[in-house]
Amino acid sequence: MPEQILPNLYRLPIPLPGNPLRELNAYLIRGGDRALLVDTGFRQEPCRQALFSQLAELGLGPGDVDVLLTHLHSDHSGLAPEAAGETGTIFISDVDRPALDCTREEKTARWAVTTARFAAEGFPTELLDSMEKTNPARSMAPPEGGHYESLTDGQVLEAGGFRLRALLMPGHTPGQMCFWLEKEGLMLLGDHVLFDITPNITAWTELPDALGAYLNSLDAIRAYAPVGALPGHRAPGELAPRVDALKEHHRQRLEEAFQAVKHYPGAGAYELAGYMTWKIRARNWAEFPVAQKWFAVGECMSHLDHLMAQGRIVRKTEEGFHRYQAV
Ligand SMILES: [Zn+2]
Ligand SMILES: [Zn+2]
Structure with a gap:
């Protein structure tokens, strides 16, 4: 059921079955020649039915x-x-657009770059192969096609009497963007x-210190x-x-990642993630479901990259594998 937030502004809950996120909040603005839908859900049947x-x-x-x-x-x-559909426009930040507005071959090439980083961090190849088949980020992504338009930081979109300022x-x-409805304070x-x-x-790859960028974006x-x-x-x-609270969370996680590097010099992110604590119901690192390992190692990498940017650790590459060491 659409939930009205203001006249002409609705939240559309979209279920994400089997996903720990549970639900996506799509938002809809009505009132102009065309309505404006903010976010959509996975390309899978339960999302499709809920949205349409x-x-x-x-x-x-x-x-x-x-x-x-x-x-x-x-x-x-x-x-x-x-x-x-045929006539609508898909607006997205100029930074994130190339990941969607591209051919299937280009998408595969982008995934290969990501996978190569995980492999260099010691993520087992057979697990990466199984991720490739099951990762919802890949199988439920938008297909090729669609009319895209880029948004830049600060650009204003108007829809249904609302003004939305895009904030990178x-x-x-x-290219994550937030949208500021100044008049309504939303x-x-x-x-x-x-x-x-x-x-x-x-x-x-496009953001060498993603956590550093994230912390700045939180400010x-x-x-x-x-x-x-x-x-x-x-x-x-x-x-x-x-x-x-999020800044404090990452401060503690950075410390945890730093201690792991200090105690296990020469380990890669796959091994180091196993020494960090995670809110996942599994007895130990080996028993983590592969998708959870993927997210955990990704998180660990962003913390290692930030520790490197801070000059607290260094990374060496030996025989194609990343090895970290405290300074
Ligand atoms: Zn999400
Ligand atoms: Zn997301």
Whole structure:
């Protein structure tokens, strides 16, 4: 059921079955020639049904909307081309756009670069192969095609009497954007800040110190004082205290990663992640489900990259494998 936030502004809950995120919050702005849909859900049947039935309740069919994406991730972008149809536009930051507005071959090449980093960190090849087949980020991503348009930092979009200012907040993805509705005091956060889960911060080739960028983006978003902070998943909350809690979380995780490097010199991120603590129901690192290992190692890499940027650790590459050492 669409939930009205303000006249002409709705939250559309989209279930993500089997995913720990549980639900995506899509938002819809009505009232103009075309409606504007912010984020869409995975390209899979339960998301498709939830999205299009709620659009229908609001009198909208596929092709009646333009789509605004907070970032490239498949749980946000998967149904964008279907929702925009032949005539709609898909808006996304100029930074994240190349990851979606490209050929299937280009997408495969991008994944190969990511996979190579994980392999260099000691992630077992057979696990990487199985990830390739099961990773929802790949199988439920938008297909080739769709009419994309780039947004730059500070650009304003108008829809249904609302003005949305795009704010580039790199970290969760290189081109993550938040959208500021200044008059109403509302901030659409995407996955930059979530309230009862910690946004995943992984390593990106386009963003050599993703965690450093993320921490700067947390300071940048904290400067706003929204009446309503609307996240991409789960319930809204109060922005400033949540930003402070996330900064403290990463400070502690950085310390934990640093101690792991100090005690296990020469280890790669795969091994080091096993020495860090994770909120996952498994007896030990070896028993982590592969998808959880992938996220854990990604998090670990972003913390190692930031420790390197801080000059606290160094990385050597030996026979293709990354080895970290405390300075
Ligand atoms: Zn995301
Ligand atoms: Zn998400």
